[in-house]
Amino acid sequence: MPELPEVETTRRGILPHVCNKPITTLVVREHRLRWPVPKGLGRHLVGQTFSGVRRRAKYLLFDTAGGSLLVHLGMSGSLQFLSAPRPVQAHEHLDIGFADGSLLRLRDPRRFGSVLWAPAGAHRLLSRLGPEPLGEAFHGEYLYARSRGRRLAVKAFLMDQSIVVGVGNIYASEALFRAGIHPRRAAGRISRQRYQRLALAVRETLHAAIAAGGTSFRDFVDGSGKPGYFIQELRVYDRGGDPCPVCGRPLAQG
DNA sequence: ATGGTCCCCTGACCGC
DNA sequence: TGCGGTCAGGGGACCA
Numbered sequence: 001m002p003e004l005p006e007v008e009t010t011r012r013g014i015l016p017h018v019c020n021k022p023i024t025t026l027v028v029r030e031h032r033l034r035w036p037v038p039k040g041l042g043r044h045l046v047g048q049t050f051s052g053v054r055r056r057a058k059y060l061l062f063d064t065a066g067g068s069l070l071v072h073l074g075m076s077g078s079l080q081f082l083s084a085p086r087p088v089q090a091h092e093h094l095d096i097g098f099a100d101g102s103l104l105r106l107r108d109p110r111r112f113g114s115v116l117w118a119p120a121g122a123h124r125l126l127s128r129l130g131p132e133p134l135g136e137a138f139h140g141e142y143l144y145a146r147s148r149g150r151r152l153a154v155k156a157f158l159m160d161q162s163i164v165v166g167v168g169n170i171y172a173s174e175a176l177f178r179a180g181i182h183p184r185r186a187a188g189r190i191s192r193q194r195y196q197r198l199a200l201a202v203r204e205t206l207h208a209a210i211a212a213g214g215t216s217f218r219d220f221v222d223g224s225g226k227p228g229y230f231i232q233e234l235r236v237y238d239r240g241g242d243p244c245p246v247c248g249r250p251l252a253q254g
Numbered sequence: 255a256t257g258g259t260c261c262c263c264t265g266a267c268c269g270c
Numbered sequence: 271t272g273c274g275g276t277c278a279g280g281g282g283a284c285c286a
Binding site for chain 3: 002074076161168
Binding site for chain 2: 032034074075076091108109110111112149150151152156
């Protein structure tokens with residue numbers, strides 16, 4: 001499931017291939033994603049070029065002169081750049097074709113992803129997002145302040161995209177483990193000092209995952225079809241029952 | 255405002 | 271080997 005490192009890996013993989021090339025076609029084979037793919041999307045894209053590809057939270061924004069294509073990979077989505085067309089396989093729902101014959105193809109078996117249009121780069125879905133975990137606004141003091149009075153589990157708190165973006169199940173588990181915080185502890189009952197360790201652990205975990213090209217759990221591949229290798233570095237995610245890397249006792253589920 | 259539940263969907267997994 | 275049931279999982283919508 002693509003979280004921040006996987007989305008960032010995707011962005012870096014396709015960025016050199018899709019910018020400043022005239023868009024000639026949009027083919028939508030399946031409109032039924034998380035939200036319907038907008039009918040008028042082709043009118044926004046065809047004849048334009050992408051001037052850049054940005055990431056905000058787990059969203060990719062493909063910028064054009066008139067607005068941005070907004071792509072979320074959901075649980076099972078991946079984008080692949082193809083230098084020439086190749087036969088369409090199952091779950092390959094959408095192609096953006098360029099003048100040189102190359103194309104960008106979206107595959108998403110579970111269709112929890114979304115492809116939307118954001119006029120002027122703004123969209124309702126982007127408006128309530130918290131700070132980027134690798135940016136300056138995210139730090140221990142921030143987490144401490146936002147968590148006061150909150151009774152939900154710290155893991156759910158960390159996965160709340162209005163608190164901090166990009167952290168999902170995998171990296172929440174890993175960061176909490178690295179910080180030595182139990183995932184079910186109430187967010188409001190964790191000390192300032194521990195939140196400082198947690199903020200650091202989130203940053204370190206995400207940086208390491210990006211450096212490894214993301215985590216290929218199930219079937220994540222980057223923009224050129226290559227898997228990521230961070231799965232080899234996961235210490236606790238999906239390892240319920242395995243021995244704890246620190247104390248040797250069996251890890252609990254979730 | 256907060257927190258809990260439901261739902262979208264497919265593939266993996268399990269028991270028979 | 272085949273088949274039906276169950277469940278995960280991002281995150282918005284909805285409800286108490």
